[in-house]
Amino acid sequence: MNVMAKAKKKISSAFIYFFGSFGGILFGYDIGVMTGALPFLQADWHLENAASLVGWITSAVMFGAIFGGALAGQLSDKFGRRKMILMSAIVFMIFSVLSGVSPDIGEASAYYLIIVRMFLGLAVGAASALVPAYMSEMAPAKARGRLSGLNQTMIVSGMLLSYVVDFLLKDLPGEWAWRLMLGLAAVPALILFLGVLRLPESPRFLLRKGDEAQARKVLSYIRKNPAEIDQELASIKETAKEERQANQKTSWSTLFSSKYRYLVIAGVGVAAFQQFQGANAIFYYIPLIVQKATGQAASSNLMWPIVQGIILVIGSLVYMWIADKFNRRTLLMVGGAVMGLSFILPAVINWMMPNMNPMTIVVFLCIYVAFYSFTWAPLTWVLVGEIFPLAIRGRASGLASSFNWIGSWLVGLIFPIMTASMPQEAVFAIFGIICILGVIFVKTCVPETRGHTLEEIEEQGTNHGRVKATNPEN
Template sequence: MASAALPEAVGPKKKSSVKYAFTCAIIASMASIILGYDFVLLLNFEDIGVMSGASLYIKKDLKITDVQLEILMGILNFYSLIGSFAAGRTSDWIGRRFTVVVAAAFFFAGAILMGFAGDYATLMAGRFIAGVGVGYGLTIAPVYTAEVSPASARGFLTSFSEVFINVGILLGYVSNYAFARLPLRLGWRVMLGIGAAPSALLALMVFAMPESPRWLVMKGRLADARAVLDKIADTPAKAAERLADIKAAAGIPDDLDGDVVNAPKTRTREREEKQVWKELIVSPSPTVRRILFATLGLQFFQQASGVDSVVLYSPRVFQSAGITDDDQLLATTCAVGVTKTLIVLVAAFLLDRVGRRPLMLCSSGGMAVSLVGLGAGLTVVGRHPAGATAEAPSWAVGLCVASTLAFVSFFSVGLGPMTAVYTSEIFPLRVRALGYAVGVACNRVTSGTVSMTFLSLSSAITIGGSFFLYAGIVALSWAFFFTCLPETRGRTLEEMGELFGTADATLLQAEDAAGYRLLGSQSIA
């Protein structure tokens, strides 16, 4: 690679580098707090999060039918597809940093419109805008964080998006409790509209973030990229090494040191976008094809594992397990949210120490065993009238609760945060944003399908049988992770091609480098 001749570590290590990247990751990941809160806001499945109050209030206040309410809640995943694809192109056009502002703007406008909605149509319009914001937030936060993080801490910092989603969910619980006693017409509007406040704060804080050095290099702004890398690299030598690697990945000759002032003009935006689609979908190289296959498989299995069914329907699961007291139901449901958040924090510290593959394999194996236990417990409990605690064996009820908590723990230590971390770091620079967006689209479609089919599935094969089915899917995911996902810990983003195949990637870089050499005489020294 371009950096092979550079010394591995020259100069004192800068303690401030990780702190600076940490601050950038925190700000970018704030979009995930809003995202998690928004997800919980409009869920219509039993007593989950803030929507347990909001859904009831909306239905009574606007006098809408169950079908209208289900459409309002379930449509989010499909609206987010628009935002995810738009984020991929927007981030390549105006930059990663300002795309975070766009995401915040969508969240803000959606929250305001829903909060002041006087009829179902207006509420749906606000839901659409918020859904687009969800797609933007899911895509841009991990991509930006991965590109500004040093390799030694990339897993830890990129996992913040998953951590903050769970923080948002917990804030949803708090919102539900705080505003549930407000008058009918006011309660749900406050729950929905209050999401505008953190959106505005995020939009302002973004201006304290630097732009992604990878995006700056891709646009020919080498001096700006060098300035950012000097702040986030461990040493000055590492900064120079990373710049050389990024230039090679972008197809810019290593001997070109000045800004490539005409780089953005070498292709029209339309032509450039078509080229990205061609490299990613239409005629991908073997390397990109393997990366795309790994991404789609990882994103699919995360949601096909049944995590939405376990988390979103946990009150129904607990009721089926014989826990019918409201206080006990609330306590066990909240325990799921708290457990999930705490374990994600543990995973964040392990990602760069243990590695991606060990955590992924441990996670999927534990999830499969947990789902078998949950399916077995619910099958035993289901044989008793209405799952009454008095008649169901206490061990079966305990197995259901323990298996649910074990499942969310294993999910949160691996498959939960790993999907964003792994997907954001393996794509080549030019197709990274759009590639991640394609992965998010697969994730959202799978999530929507699983969420909207769970009740029908459980009616057809029993609720216990549903979780046995999910256990089989998770077992398949273990085999997929073992065979298709190489370890990426400690690798720079520019080294990922070595894990999935390098020959064709080198040829592509050589083609682009030839084009940039023609601009050498126009560059700024």
């Protein structure tokens, strides 16, 4: 026992934070991998004119993730964050392999892959919920902002990794190319599983289960002095007590009471707008977008996803640098305005200049991705983590996550259907209008949270509710 304790003692905080956030790699890899696999899959299964099937194959992961996040949150309260991350890695490995060995049995192959990717989505949704929870419970308060940025960096790094893998495999025979692209997702899942085997359980979960001695031991791995550990243990106990009391007094209807409605609408609205603005249409379909713009085969356009991935990684690093230097609302409004214009201007230019260079739309998409990467992409989850009062935080955060995944699923599903029935510039112009509506929403419905304590944010919401109740015409 002493030998094991000493072995665990050697685990560095860097190792814990790296593998604690490594689940973001799975999330990002599976978002990105279908980008490269889809052109080969379409050709191999003759799906070029089956827009709805293409949409379902692409979006099935997000459909499963809607349920995976909620299920993992409940199970992790019972079995622990660490065990559920391990389980997610196993599920991810199994269904990644099953994706790669999809049988070639005509149209039924597409339905097989859709079902398999729905189960894969359970693991993706679980990772998206469990990783931030584990990291927030392990990280010291002063480092939580940077570590939330680390999670975002892991996600976009996973996307970039998948784009590079897709590019390296593109010259294989069509069937082998897409099968290896999908199947190799099992490799980062295996790395995650092996890394998390050495991770400790979160001290917060251990305290909830009454194991204070083990919680103290875990904190000793990642905190500097005994006084800091004692203070944090006391704080966790107090917060857990408050949460138990809050959960006993609240229900789903509480979210829409006059006291909390303003903050719930703000947080859930930002989470929904992040996806309905159309970012994932680019991430999933950029080779097909370039193909439609230029006439070149999508399978020859796999350098463009890598360009997008590099922009996303750089943007996540920019965010970590500017996160606490600008107001949340300012970044969201500036980012949303530029994103909206990046979608609308190609349609305007094409209307005024019908012979517009077809690559113009791709350049504007790069501008969109750049501003999305350091504004709406990371800030949505920072704001969702800050804006909900303690009494409703669990339910409200779950509702925001569900709306986000629903938006992601719908965009992935309907984009190929929309582009099959109208000009590509018109489709992006619709998303651009949604971006502008998002800016208006932030301007009118979202309070500033930077520099405010959680109590001050709650007071803003409460006061806003009182004003609305007194002056309903406002």
